[in-house]
Each structure stands twice: as C-alpha cells, then as structure tokens.
Amino acid sequence: MKKVKLQVPATVANLVCGFDILGMAIHEPFDEMELKLLETPEIIIKHKDHFGLSEEPSKNVTGVVLLKIQEHLNLKNGFEVIINKKIKPGSGLGSSAASATGAAVGANELLGNIFTKEELVHFAMFGEELASGVKHADNIAPCIFGGITLVKSSNPVDIIPLNSPDLFVTAVHPQVEVKTSDARQILKKNILLKDAIEQWGNIAGLVAGIQKNDFGLIGRSLNDVIVEPVRSILIPKFNEIKEKSLELGALGGGISGSGPSIFMLSEKEETSQKIAKMMKSVYEKIEIESFVYVSKINPSGIKIIED
Amino acid sequence: MKKVKLQVPATVANLVCGFDILGMAIHEPFDEMELKLLETPEIIIKHKDHFGLSEEPSKNVTGVVLLKIQEHLNLKNGFEVIINKKIKPGSGLGSSAASATGAAVGANELLGNIFTKEELVHFAMFGEELASGVKHADNIAPCIFGGITLVKSSNPVDIIPLNSPDLFVTAVHPQVEVKTSDARQILKKNILLKDAIEQWGNIAGLVAGIQKNDFGLIGRSLNDVIVEPVRSILIPKFNEIKEKSLELGALGGGISGSGPSIFMLSEKEETSQKIAKMMKSVYEKIEIESFVYVSKINPSGIKIIED
Structure with a gap:
C-alpha cells in the first residue's frame, strides 16, 4: 500500500x-x-x-x-x-x-x-x-x-x-483566544491615504530587503501603521513584548496571522533565544501559559x- | 576656471x-x-x-x-x-x-x-x-x-x-496644464482598506518583479486602483491611450508624476515606437500638440x- x-x-x-x-x-x-x-x-x-x-x-x-x-x-x-x-x-x-x-x-x-x-x-x-x-x-x-x-x-x-533570508524566528503563543472573526471585525473599513502611503513604502522596502538580503532594510521596513495598532489591543502584553524584543536586538516583528501569536526576526540565534526567554517571562508574570518556539525561516x- | x-x-x-x-x-x-x-x-x-x-x-x-x-x-x-x-x-x-x-x-x-x-x-x-x-x-x-x-x-x-530593468519607455507630454496643486487636491484623504490591500499587493509584486527581472510580473503589477482612477480625469484621452498601449503590447504604465505626461513600459523597441505613433495620433485628432519620447530606463x- x-x-x-x-x-x-x-x-x-x-x-x-x-x-x-x-x-x-x-x-x-x-x-x-x-x-x-x-x-x-x-x-x-x-x-x-x-x-x-x-x-x-x-x-x-x-x-x-x-x-x-x-x-x-x-x-x-x-x-x-x-x-x-x-x-x-x-x-x-x-x-x-x-x-x-x-x-x-x-x-x-x-x-x-x-x-x-x-x-x-x-x-x-x-x-x-x-x-x-x-x-x-x-x-x-x-x-x-x-x-x-x-x-x-x-x-x-x-x-x-x-527569497528566504537566513534569519532566526522567535514565536510565542500565549494561551488566550483571539477569534479570527473578532480580529477581522475590529479593522476599520476606511483608512487614511497618508497611512496607506507609509504602509506601502514599508512593503516596498520589505520586499526589496528580502530580495537584496539587506537585513537592515528589512528591519527598517517591519512597521505596520494600519493593522497592528488596532489588532494588538486583542493580545495581552503585545506592546511590552515588541519593545523588549527590539531592545534585545530583534530586527522587528509583529502579530502572526490574526494572533494571538507574536513573532520576532533576529540575525543571531543568541538574540532569538534571549527574546524567547523574555517572552516566556512576560507571560509568566501575568499567569498566562505560553509556548515559545525558536527556529529559522524555513x-x-x-x-x-x-x- | x-x-x-x-x-x-x-x-x-x-x-x-x-x-x-x-x-x-x-x-x-x-x-x-x-x-x-x-x-x-x-x-x-x-x-x-x-x-x-x-x-x-x-x-x-x-x-x-x-x-x-x-x-x-x-x-x-x-x-x-x-x-x-x-x-x-x-x-x-x-x-x-x-x-x-x-x-x-x-x-x-x-x-x-x-x-x-x-x-x-x-x-x-x-x-x-x-x-x-x-x-x-x-x-x-x-x-x-x-x-x-x-x-x-x-x-x-x-x-x-x-534594479534597472532593460525596458523601453514611451512618454507623451500633451500640451495641457495640470496644476500639481489640483492633482493633489483631487485625491481623497480616506481610502478603502480593501483597495489599499490590492495596491500594496501590486507594489510588492512590482518591487519583486523589478528585483527578479520578471517582466511578466512587472506587467501584472502595474495597476493603480487608488490614485490613477481619480487623477486620470485631469488628462485628456488618458484611458484611450492606456487601453491602446496595452493592446499594442505595453507591459503597463500610467501617469508620470502628477501628469499630464503619460508613460508606458515595453519589452521591445518596436512596441514602444508603435505606442509613440499611436499617442501622437490620438492627440492630433483632438488638436492637442504633444511631444513624444522613446528611450530606455536610464x-x-x-x-x-x-x-
């Protein structure tokens, strides 16, 4: 068979x-x-x-x-x-x-x-x-x-x-529920043209960075001015995790899919491991169980x- | 000196x-x-x-x-x-x-x-x-x-x-005035999120196409669902010129800057010359003087x- x-x-x-x-x-x-x-x-x-x-x-x-x-x-x-x-x-x-x-x-x-x-x-x-x-x-x-x-x-x-840049990924899945339907409904139907322009500048930069293997450019482009500010409200401790990840040396990151998982990209494994530890401890403090994964872009x- | x-x-x-x-x-x-x-x-x-x-x-x-x-x-x-x-x-x-x-x-x-x-x-x-x-x-x-x-x-x-793709550019400058301030004022301050998403898919495709030298992808990505539909109203015969250019084999194109010039990208010089001739004749018919340029991306x- x-x-x-x-x-x-x-x-x-x-x-x-x-x-x-x-x-x-x-x-x-x-x-x-x-x-x-x-x-x-x-x-x-x-x-x-x-x-x-x-x-x-x-x-x-x-x-x-x-x-x-x-x-x-x-x-x-x-x-x-x-x-x-x-x-x-x-x-x-x-x-x-x-x-x-x-x-x-x-x-x-x-x-x-x-x-x-x-x-x-x-x-x-x-x-x-x-x-x-x-x-x-x-x-x-x-x-x-x-x-x-x-x-x-x-x-x-x-x-x-x-391209598949040679980067490490830290992903944390806090054990809270974010319904895809809620994550969708919370989005505004109308956005400002000026925000859209900033967003597409970032997208163009991100795609160029990926294709050029320019990690600095990838980092400068990992900004979402439209969806993340709205959806991140549904994820406990999102802002703290993002800020601390950047302080620890992450290139950037954000919400995975419609959440609640959060991911961060790093150049070095050491950085991605430090971020993993930090993520775990942030959720421990507020007694939310979490699973953390460190791997590379596949x-x-x-x-x-x-x- | x-x-x-x-x-x-x-x-x-x-x-x-x-x-x-x-x-x-x-x-x-x-x-x-x-x-x-x-x-x-x-x-x-x-x-x-x-x-x-x-x-x-x-x-x-x-x-x-x-x-x-x-x-x-x-x-x-x-x-x-x-x-x-x-x-x-x-x-x-x-x-x-x-x-x-x-x-x-x-x-x-x-x-x-x-x-x-x-x-x-x-x-x-x-x-x-x-x-x-x-x-x-x-x-x-x-x-x-x-x-x-x-x-x-x-x-x-x-x-x-x-990158600088090896493409021909046909540009036509019809002798009409489009004030940059008018071209700016006519834009809507708010746009639909769904249109913005379509636009940034096209931008990502365009940047990827440019970096991969994938002319087909460049062509499929040369679509503007936000600015062109509004601004093209200020340019006489815009739609006719665009349609005919695509029929003649252009990859795509649109308004140059805030107009009134229009540009089209083509893989072959022959195509770009045909487009130049067509542009000239479209404006001749409505008695608008025009200057047409055929060159390559520089x-x-x-x-x-x-x-």
Whole structure:
C-alpha cells in the first residue's frame, strides 16, 4: 500500500506591513501527517493529537481537501490519514493551513505528482474555507513554496516566491483566544491615504530587503501603521513584548496571522533565544501559559519524510 | 576656471501603484547644464531655453540649491550656471528635479566630491520645495541614483536603489496644464482598506518583479486602483491611450508624476515606437500638440559629460 509521511511547518501570515499578502514558513512547530492511498473510496481521518477536531471528512480541514481532489479526479481510491498536530488550532501559526497543505501535497505524492504547486494551493484553500470561511492562501503559499511568499492573487492563484533570508524566528503563543472573526471585525473599513502611503513604502522596502538580503532594510521596513495598532489591543502584553524584543536586538516583528501569536526576526540565534526567554517571562508574570518556539525561516516548506 | 558639463535626465515619479515612493530615470528628454566655480561669491544663472524661468538665484530652482550648499559650507566661491532645459516645466517629467539635481551634483563635482548621494538628495530637495512647496525626493532620487528608486523616507533621506530593468519607455507630454496643486487636491484623504490591500499587493509584486527581472510580473503589477482612477480625469484621452498601449503590447504604465505626461513600459523597441505613433495620433485628432519620447530606463541617471 502506497504511503507518505510529511512534516508540515507552521507559517506566519500577515507579515507585519504585508497584511493579507506576505507569509513566511518557519521550522517549528510542525505537524506530522501520514497518508495512505486506499483501494476503496472512503476517506479516513485519525487525529493522534488531542485538540478535539472532528474526524468526519466533510468537517475536517484535511478531509475536505481530499474530498475535493477525489471529486476533481473522479477518483476511485480513498485516503487514510493519521495526523499528529503540534500546531495548535487558533494559534495564528497556520494550523489549518498545515492540515490542508498536508492533504494536498500528500495526495499529490501518492498519485504520482500530477499537480502544479499552484494547483496544490487551489485545493488546499478549500481547507481554509472550512476553517475560517474564507478561501485564502496567506499560510498555504509559504507552506507549499517555502520561505517568504507574496500572494498577489488567490483567484486565479498567483503566488510569487521571494527569497528566504537566513534569519532566526522567535514565536510565542500565549494561551488566550483571539477569534479570527473578532480580529477581522475590529479593522476599520476606511483608512487614511497618508497611512496607506507609509504602509506601502514599508512593503516596498520589505520586499526589496528580502530580495537584496539587506537585513537592515528589512528591519527598517517591519512597521505596520494600519493593522497592528488596532489588532494588538486583542493580545495581552503585545506592546511590552515588541519593545523588549527590539531592545534585545530583534530586527522587528509583529502579530502572526490574526494572533494571538507574536513573532520576532533576529540575525543571531543568541538574540532569538534571549527574546524567547523574555517572552516566556512576560507571560509568566501575568499567569498566562505560553509556548515559545525558536527556529529559522524555513526555505523549503512542507517536507516529505518518507514515501 | 573649474567647470563641469552635465546631462540631467527626465524622471517618472509615482510609478503607477508606487504613488509617492517609486521613481524611475529615463534617457530622454534631458537638460544640459554647465557649471563654473567662481572666485567671487555671486551666483549667476543663465537660461538658454525659453521657458521664462526667473534667473534670480533665490527664485530659481538651481539657484536655491546652490545657495544652500554655499551657506552650508560657508563657501567664499560662487557659481555660474548655464542651463538649457529640454524637460518642459509642468510636464510631470521631473523638470524641477533635473534643475535641482544638476545644481547639487555639479557643485559637488566642482568642490571635489565632498558629499554622499544622500546628501546630494538632501540639498536638491530645496529646489523641489521652491518649485512645488514640498520637499520631496521622488524625482531627485532616480535622477541621482539612476534606474528605479524607492524613497523609503525623505526625512531622514532613506533611498533604496532597485534594479534597472532593460525596458523601453514611451512618454507623451500633451500640451495641457495640470496644476500639481489640483492633482493633489483631487485625491481623497480616506481610502478603502480593501483597495489599499490590492495596491500594496501590486507594489510588492512590482518591487519583486523589478528585483527578479520578471517582466511578466512587472506587467501584472502595474495597476493603480487608488490614485490613477481619480487623477486620470485631469488628462485628456488618458484611458484611450492606456487601453491602446496595452493592446499594442505595453507591459503597463500610467501617469508620470502628477501628469499630464503619460508613460508606458515595453519589452521591445518596436512596441514602444508603435505606442509613440499611436499617442501622437490620438492627440492630433483632438488638436492637442504633444511631444513624444522613446528611450530606455536610464540605469545611471545624471551624467557628467566633461570636467
């Protein structure tokens, strides 16, 4: 029986000023997934984690992606999937995107690599639709392409892979809930043109910095004058963590996805470890449990461990 | 007596979606300037062109830049400048920026290259202040650095030189007046967040396309959903010219600066020549005189012809 094992990494969407367009794959945390091609058409989902996600295919992110692929190919085979999620749902670290991407990439591998990366993004977006009501590629794109990606358009899928700067990432996931719907509703529909101009100057600087491997420019460009000032209100201690990270030498950072996770980029591992320690201690002081991850920007994204 | 001759090129600011941040140097038209270092402190400005610009130093773009440099260095020398402007004032092709940049670069050359490029931008901006009331570097930056530049900040001066894609530029200057103040007033102070997101996706795509030399991506990104729909109303036949340019094979283009000039980028010289012919004929039909220029993106900007 054909099977494939995958390591599916966490991703950081809404990369500071790159709200809704820029995302980044990191190394940790990651989900483990194992997919088998079945001779019979059923889809079997088994979660080894304890997040209480539905295992009914039509109500499971991985399941809906496989159903779409099955339907698209008029496939007689089914799939059995064992998922060990380590990216906690609701963390803002691309948990649903990992489950969706693992489904698309795993099925594609089992079926003999018949899809382009753009097609894989297309299928995986059905998982995001189930999870959040919106077919978006912000987390899926870096998970599939690796490094930092620009989603120029999700319909039609137009993904621009950017460079993958050699930087360390510290991510903290405080155990508080930020509902994506709240994070969305809190945004203003109208913004000032002058703020938008400042934002797109930062985006242009960030993309140029990424492509030139100019870490100073990346740091100067990691400013979000539109979304962060509004959304950060929903995340306890956001400002303190950001300020202290910059004092410790971070290039910059911000909210991961729609939160509550926060990420910071650093040139040196030592800096990223100091930031990790600081983050942990800030949340300990206010008795909020937190998980902290130190890894690097992940240049290759989802990894096939074993066929 | 020390003297220097300069060729100072036209520039295209507000590069479509890159409103207020991206500018580009082109080869034609260009101003000719000759500067001499005088033993005495006076500043003498002579215009060989017939645009009727004041030759009084404090009321002349070149003059004010030289006065600032003189004051900054507590200089006992003066300058004599002969200017042959070919970039018509009010064209939207960086006419005042050329006069200001020529002053700063010419003086720097005569004084033994004592300033950095950022300092030259700083001095040249006093010329823009005289011309338009605003110290902006949108045209000065590409004139000094060449190619396409990102003005991340003008105070402090933070210029990011981007690549200079090997593309042809067709620019048309219809002989109508668009006042910069009108072009500014017509802009809305508030914009929709969703439009801003589309715009910054395009900016990110444009910068990535420029850095990757991906002409297809540059073309897909040359869309301005915020400024062009409003400002193009002030330019006769804008929509017709844009549509026909795209039909003829242009990658894209838009308003140069705040108009009335329009520019289009093309991969092939043949395409850019066809576009030039079409532009001319569109304006002939409505009896508006126009000047049309075909050149390439200018990778080096201002040129010292002779010391």
